[in-house]
Amino acid sequence: MADTYDLVILGSGPGGYVAAIRASQLGLKVAIVERERLGGICLNWGCIPTKALLRTSEIYHYMQNAESYGLKADNVGFDLAKVVDRSRKVAGQLNAGVKGLMKKNKVTVVEGVGTVTAKGKLSVKQGDKTVELAAKNIIVATGARARDLPFAKADGKTIWTYRHAMVPTEMPTKLLVIGSGAIGVEFASFYNDMGADVTIVEMLPRILPVEDEEVSAFMDKALTKQGIKLLTGTGLEGLAPSGSGVTAKIKHKDGKVVEETFSHAIVAIGIVPNTENIGLEALGVETDRGHIKTDGYGRTNVDGIWAIGDVTGAPWLAHKASHEGIIAVEKIAGGSPHQMDKANIPGCTYSRPQVASVGMTEAKAKEAGYELKVGKFPFIGNGKAIALGEAEGFVKTVFDAKTGELLGAHMVGAEVTELIQGYVVARQLETTEAELMETVFAHPTLSEMMHESVLGAYGRSIHY
Known part of the structure; x- marks a missing residue:
């Protein structure tokens, strides 16, 4: 016999858990399904822990430049393990906070791997056990994951995604950052301030390509002044582990391909939506290049199936996911929320x-x-x-x-x-x-x- 709810949410990131809280406030009986940790990627492996790292590098930068403020700070250094540990503790504290919010708002948390088996039905695999859930409405909030290079998958040793870059066991000496969007620029800024020799490779003509051209030009000069090497209009034709590092084949603007060795590389070329193997294909839920197609309220083409957050496409931002979650839930509860207006969603890059x-x-x-x-x-x-x-x-x-x-x-x-x-x-x-x-x-x-x-x-x- 399936446990029955008014709403089941698949995924507990900033879209899913916020939607669950708002649904509970509106009097709905809610369950949320999570296969890893409450809070999703943003809280555990993205927005929050990266800001903790960037705060460390900012303070380290100020300590190194203390004299400009009339202060003295001699023999400045850092303990990489403690830097990472602080970041993980910040994430852990917020994860515990989300658990508390779920309990406070009487949201049932179901741990395991969820699959939509039919309209209004969802099964959750918990090891060798399966739990069946039923609800009139299901919100898919499964998020996204880092996109790998087609010719070089991240190995966590010398080729990193953002997850590896957040928990380094060693400090890169010479770092290649592939991609100059917000994630790439933030990690480039962090590791440069912590002492690494950083190069950014960007296929498009300018860094931070979604920003205003004057902003991109300013950032180009600012990061170059800080010692970061920027290669725009430049492609990557190969990346492979080489000895204790990684060798990159970089195609420059003039068409010349140059091989260069780095200690580590961070791949920051975008994301892939987590829409596979969760039952959407069998239901006929429409997607566009993997992203679920929705209207301004989060409704898909299948009655009772909703989607929010990174899984629905750009902009891939936590605050966009949260707002989409609230809109969807208020519509489910019979309200009349305004449709999502993506033109009013702010974008932020927390570099220096x-x-x-x-x-x-x-x-x-x-x-x-x-x-x-x-x-x-x-x-x-x-x-x-x-x-x-x-x-x-x-x-x-x-x-x-x-x-x-x-x-x-x-x-x-x-x-x-x-x-x-x-x-x-x-x-x-x-x-x-x-x-x-x-x-x-x-x-x-x-x-x-x-x-x-x-x-x-x-x-x-x-x-x-």
């Missing part, structure tokens, strides 16, 4: 310097036919940034010249991953330049640059 953005880039806005007003304000014009010793970067805002709509905002510099939310709120509230200009920003704060950027778009900047 940080990058954050929301909405259209200047180029995309032009392509869409808008007449633009663009404002840009540098960190060097901000008193708080100078006081912090973080005077490199800028804030850029893109407006529709006819309506004053904030089409996009793009930032690079210290703490911009925190600042971006101001513009996200502004876009959600459909704020125009008029309201932003009339808003009072506290002084001295980095957020004043957001105000100045808006003023600058209309020729009214005060401090630049």
Whole structure:
């Protein structure tokens, strides 16, 4: 006899567990199925532990540059095992927190490998035992995994995915990072600050290719100044273990293929959705290159089957998954939530310097036919940034010249991953330049640059 619920969620990442909590709040009887650890990849192997590592490298960087703040820090070093241990403890603490939230919200947690066997039915394999579950609605929130190179699978020794890169047993001396999206740039930043000789290979013409072109250009200069070697418009034709390291065949812009040996390589070329072997094919759930096709509420083409998070496609972000989960659950519960608007989802890269953005880039806005007003304000014009010793970067805002709509905002510099939310709120509230200009920003704060950027778009900047 199957255990019956109003809703069963397959996967407990930031999409799944948030959906479970909201469903419980709405009075639904909920079960969540997880094959590994509550919290999914983000909490255990992605967003959170990487930020713990990046915080360590940031502090290490400040310690090495203590004299610029009038301080002394001699014989600065680090214990790699303790660095990794701190990161894992942070993940462990949050994993325990999710367990507590499941208990608090009376969500049944079923451990094991789940498979959708029919509409409204799901079986969970627990070793040699199988548990049957039934529910009118099932949400698939199985996430994604790192994409391997077709000619070189990660071995965890010298060829790493992000999971290996988070728990190194040895410090790379010469590191190759393949791919310059957020994950690649974050790991490049971490290992460079910790003392590795880092090279990034990117097939496209610029690093962080989804960001505004001016942001990419700034990051190119900033990372190069830090000692990272950037090879854009460059392909990788081979990667193989070689002695105690790995040998890469790198095809440069001029077509010349050069072999170079590295101690380690991190493959950061994207993700693969976890849609195989969970029963979707038999039900006829539509997919596009492996990603489940959904509408703005998370509904698939099969009644009662919903999907959220990385498994549904870009942007592959934890906060997008969480919001999709809430929308889907509220729709299941009979509510009238707004459909997902991906244009209002912020993107953040937690490197040094940080990058954050929301909405259209200047180029995309032009392509869409808008007449633009663009404002840009540098960190060097901000008193708080100078006081912090973080005077490199800028804030850029893109407006529709006819309506004053904030089409996009793009930032690079210290703490911009925190600042971006101001513009996200502004876009959600459909704020125009008029309201932003009339808003009072506290002084001295980095957020004043957001105000100045808006003023600058209309020729009214005060401090630049």
